[in-house]
Amino acid sequence: MTMLQTPPVEMTAPTLYQLSPELQALRETVREFAVDVIRPRALANDQAPADHFDWDVVRAGHEIGLLRLVVPTAYGGLGLGELGVAVALEEIAAECAGTALIFGAAMLGQAPVLLSGDPQLQARFLPLFSGDDPVLACNAITEELAGCDLLIPESAEFATDVVTARREGDHYVLNGSKKFITNGRVAHYATTFANMEGEPGATGLTCFVVDLDSPGVVRGEVADKMGYRACLGTELHFTDVRVPEENVVGGEGAGFHINIAQMNMARAAVAAISTGIARGAFELAKAWCDERVQGGKRLREHQFSARKLAEMAAKVDASRMLYLRAAHLADNELPAPVYEPAVAKLFADRAAIEVTEDAMSLMGARGYVREHRMEKYLRDALGTRIYEGTPEVLALAITESLYDDEEW
């Protein structure tokens, strides 16, 4: 009988189920940071006033490279892709989703500069993240009236708060307001999407790198949010803000393509945050079910509880598989995939809500008490469903992809 030969290790290509040694090391490093630095402060940061910001956590994260994950090595960064980002964000979100979003939003602010392919723009902004002091960026899309959708022409016509841009010599002049901009209060610059005056909609949408210390920029109120309290969602007001023409990303009218590309890439990372929230809640519930004895048995030995735990574990694993696939494709496909990130986010967001709710029910009254952190997971889980695509927006993207083939 011929024995099947085990292939030598070097012949086995890395798969999504086996991260590269570099990414495994990254995951371990970030996990250690999350447990040692974030966990002890997560509750305090969550219960602090809405405008409280913990720079110490950011500084500690920056020390391990979290603000330069996607910055190319030529600019002093780690040169990782979406997969690395997603793996790191799951680990952080397992302790505090708000902290994960601080780093995620900074990367979102780096993304247009990276996507621009403009070496001067990159040289002027990306090395900022390689010094020892943490520098944050943010991405300013959302507006009062237009929400995340700046592409609806009528929005510009009716709204007074829509951010517009007009060219004056070698500068552009920006006016209007943005809302719910994560890191807006604390970032050095914002990649800001504005419609060229007289050109509302996709054709006029333009992305600018705006120094947030420029004259005319006012960092407005911080939203007092239900969850994600560690990061600051801020209004940004622009009054005749002069932005040099070199700060246009990809040229006038390129904003639409940049917006779509970064959104499709970001969804895998946000699915990873949802996975982290679900995992954090699941791990707390799992430990509780192993410890708590009722009716002479540990909770995990009760069939109803065991069933819940099993469902929760499956949802966490499935979420992870979906975001890993989406991130892997985002790193390897051009244009960035639409379907897989949307599916990952749709599933993982829902899974996070379901898992945290089940985890809370398993912990009973303790889950409802702040000090046990479970209710924080539930509040955070509800937040993830909103940004970078609500279920309704994701459903449209997914369904459009499903029928793409038929159009041919």
Place this chain on the structure above:
Amino acid sequence: MCTNDDPDTNRTRERYASDILALQERLTFRTLATLPEVTYRVERADGLTTLGLRTDQLTTRHLLGMQGFRLAQYLRLGWVCSDAIASRAMFCEPTQALRDDDLHLVTLDGQGRILGYLGLAGVDGSLLMADPERAPFPVEVAHGVNLAEVVPALATTPSDQVRELKRFVHRRSMTDKLERLRVTVELLLAAGSVVLDMHEVRLLVGDVEEHVALRHLMIMGLETRLVEGTRPALEERHYLHHAYTERAAVRPFVADVPSAENLGRQLRLLEELLESPDPVASLRALVSDFGGNVERVAA
């Protein structure tokens, strides 16, 4: 090359240069002092730290930070062409030409801001300086001169016993004269100490302005041959072209490394100078009593 016919292009490139200066002004690197291996380290009670690191002891981001500091200071001095750096999207000096064992000496303040930098670079291989196959030092390329031909004493020295002193720069925004002197002395102490430890190094080369960097060589007590009559050889598009055309005459030099005894004495005097209540007067006395000498040779 810095003057372009198109005013819009000029304005854009000036803004690029200004952004790079602002960027480099903002960066701090206090973690340089925490790198696991350093060749030289002196930490003063007031927070000033001077480090010596080989290229291969640096992380990429720290190396880029130092190269960025160098570029920014040369840019402030007007020795780097803003046109050239903008057209190449440079934010730091290139790293490709650096060798693994090139040394980077750097003084940091308590916040991790780089206050001064001095490089000690070698060339690949170990051929006699007179050997036509020998790799040229950057100073020879910049001045279009073979130093072994104009300084006969250099000819029989193997190239791995020679180092080039490069980019002795202060943070230009540091305006306090005493502070600048302090950084100069800290870097000279570092350079002298590492050369003392590298027993094989017998000669130093480089280029200096007569009334500026030449004084550093005198402070170190170096016997220096200053080469006169060379012409800048970097092509006009080279980003450092201005360093040789837009300032007072820059001359190549060849200097003997003093004996261990003499160099050790010079380093002790420099240490004492740091403690002096009147460092400027002490420096004058040091140069007067134990300073080096200059001999001029024609190219």
